[in-house]
Amino acid sequence: MIDISIRKELKAGVVELIIISLLKKRDMYGYEISNEIDNRSSNKLNVKEGTLYPILYRLEEKEVIESYWKTPKGRGKPRKYYRVTSIGDEYFYSYKEEWFVVSNIMKDILIGEGE
Secondary structure (H helix, E strand, O other): OOOOOOOHHHHHHHHHHHHHHHHHHEEEEHHHHHHHHHHHOOOOOOOOOOOOOOHHHHHHHHOOEEEEEEEOOOOOOHHHHHOHHHHHHHHHHHHHHHHHHHHHHHHHHHOOOOO
16 A cells, blocks of 8 residues: 655645534634544644644634634633534535535546546
8 A cells, every 4th residue: 555645735625624613513722622633533644833823823813613622621721612603504514515615526537637
């Protein structure tokens, strides 16, 4: 099996949609988001802090997500959690549709390329 690393430029657009998708299912804190992406991608898409937090901050500025502090049960240290806003719901569905269109175009073009 060939080890394929995902180019930084391609990863940037994909990670934003993945983050919103995960947060639509449940509220999460940063490290939890990163771990969930790693797990769901079978460790093929590793999102480090330097990539994750600028995206979270950008989404927050656009009011796609919002943050709040919560102290986990049994632990004294509060964590910053993120959740999708109503603006984020609309943004997600629009972005997801764009992704499917682009994905289908790429598939149609690349299948005709041969290897």
